[in-house]
Amino acid sequence: MSTFGALNTAYRGLTAAQQGMNVAGQNIANAATEGYTRQRVQQSPLAAPAQGLWGAGAPQVGQGVSVDAIARLGSSFLDGGVRSAGAQAGYASVRSSALQNIEGVLNEPGDNGVSAALQGFWSAWQGVANQPGEAAPSGLVIQAANTLTTRIATAYQALDGQWSDARGQATDAVSAVNSAASQVAAYNTTIRSTLAAGGSANELIDARAKLTESIARLAGGTVREQADGTVDVHIGGNALVMGSSVRTLALTGAATMAGSAATPVQLEWADRPGVAVGLDGGQLAGSLSVLAPAAGGSGGVIAEAAASYDRLATQLATDVNAVHSGGLTAAGAPAGNFFTIDATRPAALGISSIQDPALLGAAAAGFGAKDGHNADALAQIGTRTTSPDATWQSIVTGIGLQSRNAQQHETMTAAVATSAETSRASSASVSLDEENVSLLTNQHAYQAAARVMTAVDEALDVLINRTGLVGR
Template sequence: MRSTFAGFTTAQLALRASQYGLDVTGQNISNVNTNGYTRQVVDQISLNLQNAGRYATVANVGYGTLVTGVSQVRDPYLDIRFRNEVAKVGEADVKLAGLQEIESILDEIAKDGIQTQLSDLNTMLQKLSSNVSSKEYENMVKSSAESLTKYLNQCAKQLETIRSNHEYNLTEVEVPEINNILENIAELNKSIKNGQINGTPALELLDQRNVLIDQLASYMKINVTYVPTKISDSLTIDELKIDLVGENNTINLLNHLDHVNLEIPSGTTQLNIVDKDGNPVKDANDVVIGEDIFSELSTGSLKGNLEFLNSSGEFDGANNSFRGIGYYQQMLDLMATKLATTFNDINNTGLDPADLHDMFASSDGGTITAKTICIASGWENSDYGLTASVTPDGSAPASGANDNILKMINALQANQSFVDEGTLPDDSDDITMFTGTFHEFISNLNTTLGIDIKSTKSSLNNYVSVANEITDAKSAISSVSLDEEGMNLIRYQQSYAAAARLMTTLDEAVDTLINKMGIVGR
């Protein structure tokens, strides 16, 4: 016969399970606005301790329910999808921000830019061509040319500022933040392990760790795995492992309590991964794989920042190379160099090579770039002027002759070849970046920038849309719903009341058994 008091155990376990349910529901409700919190549920099993024989005639009734623990409601597949997608969002977002900063400098629509300066120089040359003997008009040309050079200087310096800001963000913000995330995850791993060994699920610590992993995923593409580790015969816990998924190699970033560090050597944008001793990480064959890992990065804001700084589009010799800030800096340099050499050659036509009259020069005495281009000191100090006309025999030109000034005007309107000169003597590695007028060059540069921005923005919007869909799917599973928790409150309250009623009914039955049986005939 079943134990008289077995029903009390069933009722007592039912009360306890309902109380756990109310406690967990209260925990969920109190954390409805907590960032990264994952909805918790009570794990229950049906308890049956009877081992009836094969020929037993007594019904095998269980002993109620047993709470085995509290767990989180998460979908690992959605976590993987979200982390892969958020890495793409991070890369596109960094690139778009950088390109928009460049646009604010090279914007030829919202403000008077290089096009306006070129048009003004053309206008001044036109006026001079009709009054070649007028010092006033030549000074106007000189002033216009100087304004053009100063505008190019300003653009170059602003682009340098953008580069410096992104380098600072990379070296002083992103890399230290990644190292800090890895360190914090390792510390959480230690606390989680200690908690689980001591019998607590450490769910809140798991939430904190998942938030950090999601943050890390925005910087680079990672693979997160959980390795079951046997602590004792009765306890196995999952130890965390995080790997960087590279284009050619998989580089371990964190193995439970051990983690690597990212570093950038001073004065460079080279990214290295080093171990705890500061040595570049090696693979199983003792080959260094943690040195200059830019080419290994497949996506993420870290790649976006490095690509923005290091990639220069067609200047890299690859048509599919991203046009980072280097591309726009070098294109401005090409224009400044072409402008200077073209006008210097025209103004020096027919002159003794030992006594050249350059219109443009470099402020530091080196190569002429957008940053260094300036008015040549001889022309600026009026040591010499513009060569208005040149005769084939070298004789003095006729009064009012302006053929050389007209050549300058034509140079502004004629097609030019803007060539990035390589290093080989036979010019076989020279790259023609553009063919057209100076105006068309700037127009094409702005068009290219606009296309890059539009393409990057479109990619970002697509990635954000997919990431939001995954986030919504995660929220539907893992986030706290007040409607659902409200229903749980009613459900657990009713089950608690029913279990209490069961206890009362059993008490009445036992009272009948003890106090009201065996008194017939007294």
Template sequence: MSTFGTYSIAYSGMYVNQAALTTTSTNLANVDTTGASKVQVASADSYTVTSSETSKGNGVSVASITRSRDIYLDSTYRTQNADSAYLSVKSGNMEYIDTLLTEYDVVTTSDDDTTTTTSGVEAAITDFFDAWETLSTSSTAESDRVAVVTAGGDLLSTLTSIDEALQQLQADAVTGVNDGVDSLNDLAGQVAELNVQIAQAEVGGGEASYLRDQRDALLDEMSGLANISVTETNGTLRVTMDGVSLVNGSKTNTLVVEGSGTTDDPLTVKWADSGVEADISSGSIKGYLEDADQTGYETIDASDLPYDFTTSATSSISTMRQALNVLITTLAIELNSLASSGVDLDGNAGLDFFTAIDSSQPLSITNIEVNPELVKDADKVVTSSSDQDGNNSIADAICDLDSDTSYQNDGTSLDIIDFYAAVTTWLATAGDTAASDYETQATLVSQLDNQRQAVSAISIDEEMSNMIKFQTAYSASARVMNTIDEMLAALMDAI
């Protein structure tokens, strides 16, 4: 090895360690930057082959500057994150429904005694039948007739207020689909732009770690919205959903939402260019799509009774709306049948107790009220099958409706209270399952992210240790160069 060759080796050592110090400084500068990945310099031996059996070392060179990133962990994380986002929507909606139906106690305390009042659906049903029980023993008392009308209005108010909240929750699901698709399209556009920028920055061996970090952060966000798959070719990404390109290099394939979310006009997400429905199998968009589905809700009439209620609808919101609809509509049809067969206090033909707000549409939880005629004149409330004194047969029959097994849940005959209990049991079980599934999935996603961070996260301790190592190596190479300088100076002086 010549003196000048040794000089070149020392210089290569200084150059590579200077590059390593630069990446270390970059890492330290980004230690608190969200999504920043650790950057590392990979060095390689530099040598010259002198014969078929020997080679001569020429120092070291910078082989590459790369991010510390595990592609497999990224892919697994995004798949599991999509499932987690889906379960988050489903669990959150189930939890909200549960709060709407929760029975609660209001305790009022005075100096003399303590009064406990229970409100909620079951309490409203009980109060309604209790009012009829009282009326059946004193059918001529004006106050008891008014109490029945009031209790009927309170029952409707309780049920319809819950249904209105459920309708709003379903409308929010429709909004969630629209907002989610808009976000997915926007993120896809940003990924396409970064594909172009990265390709330009890495021409000729350039390095664009910061752009790649931005792109990966966008992909993570996209995975929370829908089931995406990512492939990379020469630095350019292709993002697909069930094999259809959402992003391909600099191009994007836009998604559109069609439908209003009603039963007649269901919500769908389609590819704008082909009109084909997009296969979204996970992510928050999938969760909102399912809960926006109203096909589990339908009106019923007398010919449908007993209506066999099931919990097989895609949307838990629609399931609960239909449960409440079946509860009140069945009660209204049966009570009206009894009321219309009797006479009022004045001997006139009986009127329906519950009527449709819009007479052109069937009775339902969204189209029902206590007959306005009864509200105006409680004497028109029917308790008797005839005008014979003491005949309270209709009131007695209405009281018996609370134990009449006119409801069905998956083929099992139930009375009104047991039917409501079955619905709340389903809600509690399904809600607990959804919450447990989400908790398990969220834990898995957190573990995967921790594994990713173990690979790519920037550690101050590690970077400070590297800085000392690279500085020492740089100084050592510099001292070698200095020694060679002194040797060359001495040689020149000797000539």
């Protein structure tokens, strides 16, 4: 190697060490930046120059070091694990939240629940049986009936409101997916052109990775990396993002719970109306599952809970009317139905009771106007094995079990998601200790290369300026 070649070697060492210190400083500066993946300078030795005719067989040293790239120390395998775990956690969290809200609507056990209202209703009838013909006990029956029907209707309305809220959240999630997909396509274009020009796109890749994780948490799907630096995002086996092109999603179907039976809510491709998008996870999949119409116990949890109130109202009216219509009023007239249900509305909203105490059928035929046998029979409805109370208890127990299972599933998927993020962070996050070591290593390398350059410079100065001066 010539003396001037040694200068070039030292210069290459200086630039490589400086680049290493710059990258270490970048890592340290972004140690607390969410989504940042640590970077490293990739170096390789430069080979010795090709030997010419006169140098054949003579040993040659290399020409220093080459900075090949600034590598992003991420793992596509670990990134995929984070996305998959996030999709399952998103699905579980939506269902768990919905069922916990339903439990809040039930108010069971508690003084403001339907169970307490049922007990108050039967007790009021027992009061009439104990004091037949008295105005106060009869008024308490009307009041207890109003309390019971009001709680059933109020709970149904609360579930209807919860369904509308879930529908709105699903709409927002679709908008978020479409927005994120558009940004991923834009990043693809920028990253592809940057890499083609020989630049570093590590920070852009980090930003795009955060967007793909957001899409996965919202709608599941998979990400496929391409050779040109772009990624394709697929949902339900179909491309949401492919290079710089984007397809959009649309949420269609009924805007109310009442209309969902005829036109269920579903996710579709905007360019293919009527074709549902198959989801394998994510918050949208959870939202669609809770927004599904009632299907005899296997439908959406909100609509099924609302349908349970309808069943309770229908059974309550049927059981009470069957006994009440066989009694006599205080005037000795045949008593009619105690409850009526408006056929044009859901049973839970359309149920109402008589408001005139004089129409109560407390007496049984043949026992006189002051009799309370029929009122006692009405009070005993609550003790039957197939009573509305038993039906309601079964409904509450079923919802409670679903909620518990959903919460356990949420806890498990959240733990898996945390584990996946921890595994990725162990290889991709910045370690300040490691970066300090890298900084010191490159600093010493820089000082050493500078010392070599100084030594070569001094040697050249002697050779150029002082050779031939001896003996003058």
